[in-house]
Amino acid sequence: xxxxxxxxxxxxxxxxxIIEERCVDCGxxxxxxxxxxxxxxxxxxxxxxxxxxxxxxxxxxxxxQFPSNILTGDVFGGMKSxxxxxxxxxxxxxxxxxxxxxxxxxxxxxxKPAISTFxxxxxxxxxxxxxxxxxxxIGVKPPSDVAAIxxxxxxxxxxxxxxxxxxFYITPCAAKIASIKSPVGEEISPVNGVINMEYIYxxxxxxxxxxxxxxxxxxxxxxxDSKGILWSLTRGESEHQQGRCLAVDGIRNVTEFLERLxxxxxxxxxxxxxxxxxxxxxGGVLISGNRFxxxxxxxxxxxxxxxxxxxxxxxxxxxLYALDKIQARSMLALDPDRTVAMxxxxxxxxxxxxxxxxDCAACxxxxxxxxxxxxxxxxxxxxxxxxxxxxxxxxxxxxxxxxDEINGSxxxxxxxxxxxxx
Amino acid sequence: MLLQYQIEGGDFVNAGKASSAVxxxxxxxxxxxxxxxxxxxxxYETEVNVVAHASKGEIEAEIDxxxxxxxxxxxxxxIPDIEKAMEEGFTTASKxxxxxxxxxxxxxxxxxxxxxxxxxxSVPGEGTLVRITNDLRx
Numbered sequence: 001x002x003x004x005x006x007x008x009x010x011x012x013x014x015x016x017x018i019i020e021e022r023c024v025d026c027g028x029x030x031x032x033x034x035x036x037x038x039x040x041x042x043x044x045x046x047x048x049x050x051x052x053x054x055x056x057x058x059x060x061x062x063x064x065q066f067p068s069n070i071l072t073g074d075v076f077g078g079m080k081s082x083x084x085x086x087x088x089x090x091x092x093x094x095x096x097x098x099x100x101x102x103x104x105x106x107x108x109x110x111x112k113p114a115i116s117t118f119x120x121x122x123x124x125x126x127x128x129x130x131x132x133x134x135x136x137x138i139g140v141k142p143p144s145d146v147a148a149i150x151x152x153x154x155x156x157x158x159x160x161x162x163x164x165x166x167x168f169y170i171t172p173c174a175a176k177i178a179s180i181k182s183p184v185g186e187e188i189s190p191v192n193g194v195i196n197m198e199y200i201y202x203x204x205x206x207x208x209x210x211x212x213x214x215x216x217x218x219x220x221x222x223x224x225d226s227k228g229i230l231w232s233l234t235r236g237e238s239e240h241q242q243g244r245c246l247a248v249d250g251i252r253n254v255t256e257f258l259e260r261l262x263x264x265x266x267x268x269x270x271x272x273x274x275x276x277x278x279x280x281x282x283g284g285v286l287i288s289g290n291r292f293x294x295x296x297x298x299x300x301x302x303x304x305x306x307x308x309x310x311x312x313x314x315x316x317x318x319x320l321y322a323l324d325k326i327q328a329r330s331m332l333a334l335d336p337d338r339t340v341a342m343x344x345x346x347x348x349x350x351x352x353x354x355x356x357x358x359d360c361a362a363c364x365x366x367x368x369x370x371x372x373x374x375x376x377x378x379x380x381x382x383x384x385x386x387x388x389x390x391x392x393x394x395x396x397x398x399x400x401x402x403x404d405e406i407n408g409s410x411x412x413x414x415x416x417x418x419x420x421x422x
Numbered sequence: 423m424l425l426q427y428q429i430e431g432g433d434f435v436n437a438g439k440a441s442s443a444v445x446x447x448x449x450x451x452x453x454x455x456x457x458x459x460x461x462x463x464x465x466y467e468t469e470v471n472v473v474a475h476a477s478k479g480e481i482e483a484e485i486d487x488x489x490x491x492x493x494x495x496x497x498x499x500x501i502p503d504i505e506k507a508m509e510e511g512f513t514t515a516s517k518x519x520x521x522x523x524x525x526x527x528x529x530x531x532x533x534x535x536x537x538x539x540x541x542x543x544s545v546p547g548e549g550t551l552v553r554i555t556n557d558l559r560x
Contacts, residue, residue: 132455262459263441264466333452338487338558341451346423348450 001366003032005251006129006331010374011364014412022331024124026251026276027174027285040174040286041181043193048083051166051192053155056084057147058170058219060091060229061281062197064298065289070208073216078204081214084168086155090147091228092221098240099316100140105242105271111136113246113261113269116237117323118142120179121276122254127184130258131328136272139323141186143231144169144176146321148190151221153320166192170200172284175276185323197286226302232281233295235273243270249283251276334376344376351375356387364410384410423447423486429472429479429496437473440481441466444492447485453558464536464554465492467529472496474524476549485558492554500546508534 001009001016008022009029016029016037030038048054056079063072076087104114115136117123126133141149148167155165169191171177177196180189207213230236238245246269248257254274261267277283282294334348335341351372358368363384365371374380382388383398383406392398408415425447427440441462448458465481472479476498484491501507508530515525534540539555 132459259442263438263445263462328455330449330452330455332449334450336452338451342423342485342487345447345450 001361003028004366005255006125007366007370009366010379011361011410013409014415021329022128024121024128024251024276025175025178026121026125028251030174030285040177040196042177042196042199043168045082045195045199047193048166048168048195051164053086053160053165054084055086055088055151055155055165055167056170056195057088057090057144057151057167057191059144059172059232059281060089060224060298060301061172061232061284061287061294062170062200064282064294064301065197065201065287066205067289068297070205071216073218074208074213075204076219077215077217078207078213079200080217081207081212082200082203086151086220087217088147088151088221089219089224089228090143090169091224091231092219093143093147093150094228094231096146096150096316096321097140097143100318100321101138101237101241101271103316104138104140113267113272114138115272115274117185117326118232118237118273119175119275119280120184121173121175121251122274123179123184123326124175125251125254125276126258127326127329128331129255130262131330132262133258134326134328137323137326139185139325141321141323145186145190149320152190168193168195170195170197172197172281172287173277174285185326197284198288201288223306226305229298229302229305233298234275234280236280238271238273241271241273244268245271245273247273247275249275249280250278334373347376348372351382354382354388355385360386362386362410381406423484425481425483425485427481427483429469429476429481429494431473431475431477431479431496431498434470434473437469438466440469440483444483444490448490448558451485451558454560457556457558460536460538461490461492461554461556461558464533464540464556465494467533467536468492468494468552468554471529471552472498475499488557488559490554490556490558492552492556494552494554495549496551497549500548500550501542501544502546504542504544 001011005026005028006022006024008019009016030040063075066075079087104110113136115138117137117140123137126137152165152167156162171194177194180191180194183189227240234249235247238247248254279291279295283291287294333341334344352369355368355372363371365374365380371380371385375382383392389398389403393400393403425444444465445458445462448461472494476496479494479496482493506512510531511527513525513527519525537554538557541553544550
């Protein structure tokens with residue numbers, strides 16, 4: 001509950017529930033949950049076989065997570081053994097994205113700092129918590145979408161029927177899945193399905209360990225240059241942008257920086273790269289390898305990169321690669337009616353004076369302030385606070401049975417030690 | 423609804439605490455983002471002025487459904503010529519301070535730009551009262 005940067009989680013009946021409109025799909029809860037209770041929605045791998053042309057879009061961190069003794073050729077070869085017909089590295093299109101950025105970061109009239117739309121969790125965070133900053137978001141699709149559009153077009157040009165092409169994204173993160181299931185700034189996602197990277201990792205390691213890879217393979221996209229290899233890591237974008245650039249990773253760090261940016265913009269920063277995960281995509285929730293080792297391997301791979309800088313042909317076509325305007329959807333408002341919101345605000349302040357302020361979370365809300373908000377919104381009762389409950393019992397306003405009932409509805413009835421000892 | 427904050431002169435570390443708290447309240451009241459931005463910038467600049475020039479100050483923010491009235495009262499040097507102080511580029515900062523990037527003479531003009539109505543009273547040697555009134559309607 002405390003891992004959630006937007007306070008979207010509550011505990012009810014012994015289980016964590018997520019308040020959907022607050023969730024930015026960052027995946028922090030999945031990393032934090034000790035019993036893996038939070039599952040990430042994903043597509044069944046067998047769905048790829050609905051298409052004769054089965055394209056896997058692979059981010060560079062996917063290769064980076066494998067131990068150094070595993071050959072890249074085996075990884076890509078293994079993916080073909082699993083059933084993909086084409087493998088394209090997503091980061092082969094970063095020069096296209098760069099062309100889109102160039103138009104914006106050199107723009108004098110545009111809102112500065114321009115904020116990258118690379119990380120879908122950040123886009124959602126800004127929508128729900130920093131509505132004043134949505135105009136700073138760069139209207140360029142992230143590399144995964146640009147790659148999907150670019151390579152789909154390429155396959156169509158080679159004569160494949162559009163309905164026969166299935167584009168599958170191998171994802172390191174939960175936010176990417178959500179952004180494909182319910183896209184922001186796009187009508188429909190250009191990707192047909194998302195495959196959990198952990199799933200592929202397990203399958204591939206199994207194949208490789210048992211010598212079942214049919215033959216080695218390279219990717220079907222041109223080899224990456226060092227810019228492409230490092231693009232999804234921290235400073236991957238900011239190192240290549242014009243003017244003063246800053247990269248911040250980790251969603252709490254990002255939140256802190258955005259709070260500041262909203263209040264006073266004295267930073268004179270032109271370009272902001274913001275990533276929800278610590279170490280950016282190398283720290284994605286579905287990455288199996290250690291994030292620091294993944295970064296180290298990718299840095300080494302970048303040092304040995306064969307790819308030509310700017311090697312991918314193509315020009316930034318705005319009709320294909322630009323995002324629609326991103327709308328704010330603030331979750332902070334207590335009520336759409338200002339008068340009602342004022343009343344709730346006053347009540348909230350009164351409650352904060354009574355609640356103990358130690359954020360113990362025993363009430364099932366992540367902090368005293370969150371409980372106060374839940375109370376004014378009718379989602380909780382003051383008696384859910386264990387401290388107030390104690391006072392209510394002493395004053396005779398609440399019976400012990402009622403208190404048991406309340407606590408059971410938060411922590412789950414099976415937590416009662418009396419039922420355990422029977 | 424009345425919010426109150428104290429400002430300590432010279433405490434640059436905590437300058438901005440009040441504007442941050444006011445921002446939070448306005449967000450919860452579903453005030454449009456562009457209106458919040460104006461209030462926050464005006465208040466923040468005022469806070470910094472108090473911290474930089476006065477020994478202490480008090481902020482009162484009165485919020486109702488369609489407007490916010492912010493009164494900032496300080497015990498400071500006062501402003502001898504308010505009209506002149508409102509001019510862009512007018513500054514009392516020394517050359518050294520300006521070389522550090524402060525005191526460009528944009529503080530008060532910036533407050534004015536972000537206020538719907540700005541009222542300043544000042545007694546040299548005693549202090550200054552700044553009253554910012556901003557519309558909060560959609």
